[in-house]
Amino acid sequence: MIKKLRPWLTRLYPRAWRDRYAPEFDALLEQCLHSPLDVVDVFLGAIDAHLQLLNGENVTWRMMNMLNKLRTTILIVFAAYIGFIIAGLSLVGLADDSPMIPLMKTNPSLAAAWTIIQAGAVVALLAIVIGGTPLVLTIFRRVLTSQRRDLGLLLVPVFSFLAIMLYLGFIFLVGSGRIQIPGVLPAVQPGNFPLGNRLMLAGFALVFVLGAIASTLAVWKVVSNTDIEQETFHTLGRPFTVKIHSFAFIPAVIASISMLIMLIATLAWFGLTFSALPQVFTGSFGPWQTSTQIWFIGIVALMTVCTIAAFFGLARGRSARNSG
Amino acid sequence: MDTSEFGRFSDPALMILASLAGGEKHGYAMMEDIQAMTGVRLGPGTLYGALSRLEQDGLIEALPADERRRPYKLTTQGAVFLRQYLASLKKIVSLGLKRLEA
Missing domain, CATH: 1.10.287 (Helix Hairpins)
Structure with a gap:
């Protein structure tokens, strides 16, 4: 019974601590975890490790913790962006072959809202590509050399x-x-x-x-x-070093702001469309002739969740970037 | 540096340093050695709490891992610290014993 707790016990420790000690600590637990007192001892050790990290006692862990936070921020924004793309494509699917498209030709406000959505999509895509390029190049480099298990x-x-x-x-x-x-x-x-x-x-x-x-x-x-914060690239024969996660932070902010603007523009676009063509809202103009209302709710809900997630990620990473 | 820096891990830290003074060891070997040496069985959480602080302070050094087990060894700084600390303890011990015998 106690042995079964082993994987969970290591997880009690902070991520930065686990990055450094988890394999050897797990090997130790495999040999010496016998009694409930050992479990209590590990529990106290985990609390101590968290306190050490909070107090900033251990510089190495603190740096690793900051890197982890920054990396998680980038990943949250990336995942939120993917979710937003799905919502955006659903919006295109909803508008396509519907009376909403001809309406835009006669309604400048509606056309402006649609243009903002498109511009936001381009800006967010560029931000993700620019911010993610050093990270992707680093990952490819690592996967082809020392990190082959991730291929x-x-x-x-x-x-x-x-x-x-x-x-x-x-x-x-x-x-x-x-x-x-x-x-x-x-x-x-x-x-x-x-x-x-x-x-x-x-x-x-x-x-x-x-x-x-x-x-x-x-x-x-x-x-x-990939536990790497900086990587050196060579362009035009000159080396330059990039802090890959810090570098991706500003593009992540731009992508998140773009998502927020697209969400607002989408709400405005729906509002203008439904006030001009109320029958669209109650009809079945969704893809595969499904209810427009369901698509409207689904698209807006997904965009909202993704935008909130992106800003949550940014808030989490801001402190790490400032102190890093 | 004194052992008060290690908080509740000061005694375990001293035991780990004394254990590593006998040669490099991984976690479980240290636990067994310390138990044989002092009769005290360090829990895994206590052991690694002290171990991480000792490593951070440069008193011990991690060696390349042998599969998942990673051996540690005493650094020069760690050996100096242990020697000074044991010498001061020795003074206290001999003085205390003298006073008890008087």
């Missing part, structure tokens, strides 16, 4: 992308009539959306969302395993 994890986004592309190819072949499936029409008309077509497109949404989640988790794991 499989890096293949998850590649396979996810391939799965999405294969599914799109399948939909294209069905749409062009080259593949015929009973119960699935090559082209659907308003008011005639068979169950087979709904299932096929729902399958695509499922592959896309699962691929995005799996890729995000894989990237999260690889980045968590």
Whole structure:
């Protein structure tokens, strides 16, 4: 019974402490964890390690803790951004082939809101790419040299992308009539959306969302395993050193602010659309002729959660960056 | 430096230093050595609490891990500290014993 507690006991210690001592401490527990008194002793030791970290007694752990916080911030913002992309693509799917698009041509406020959403998407994408480039290059370098066990994890986004592309190819072949499936029409008309077509497109949404989640988790794991704060790159024959997590912080702030602006613009866009075309709100203009209301609630809820998560991550990392 | 810096780990810290004075050891070997030497069994949390402080203060040094177990050795600074501390203890011990015999 006590032996079963072993993995949990090590987890009581702060992350920075575990990064340094976990394997050897776990090996020790494997040999000497016999009585409830040992469990109490480990518990007290964990409290002491947390207090040591809080008091800043141990400089090495404190630095590791700051690095961990900064890294977690970058990962939270990245995961929030992926979630936001899913919400954004759903918004595009909702607007596509709906009366909302023609309305934008006659309603300048609506068009302006849509432009803000698009501009926000571009800015957020650029921020993520710029901030993430040194981190991605460092990870590739490590995975190809000393961190090979993570190579499989890096293949998850590649396979996810391939799965999405294969599914799109399948939909294209069905749409062009080259593949015929009973119960699935090559082209659907308003008011005639068979169950087979709904299932096929729902399958695509499922592959896309699962691929995005799996890729995000894989990237999260690889980045968590990379205990490097700075890396030296060579460009035009000149070396320059980048603090990869600190470097990514400002782009993470820009991406988070972009998400907030896109959320506000999306709310404005929905508000303007529904006031101009109330029948859209109560109708079924969502993808696969589903309820607009459900998509509206889902998109706004996902965007809100992702934006809150991104700002929560930033607040967590700000103190670490200031003291680092 | 004095052992009060180690708080509730001052005695365990001294025991670890004394144990490592006999050669490099990993955690479990230290626990067994200390128990044989003093009759005190250090708990794993206490051992690593003291160990981390000693390492931070440069009194002991971690060696490359042997699989998951990592041996530690006394540093020169640690040996000097232990020698001075034991010498001061020795004075107290001999003075105390003399007074008791008087």
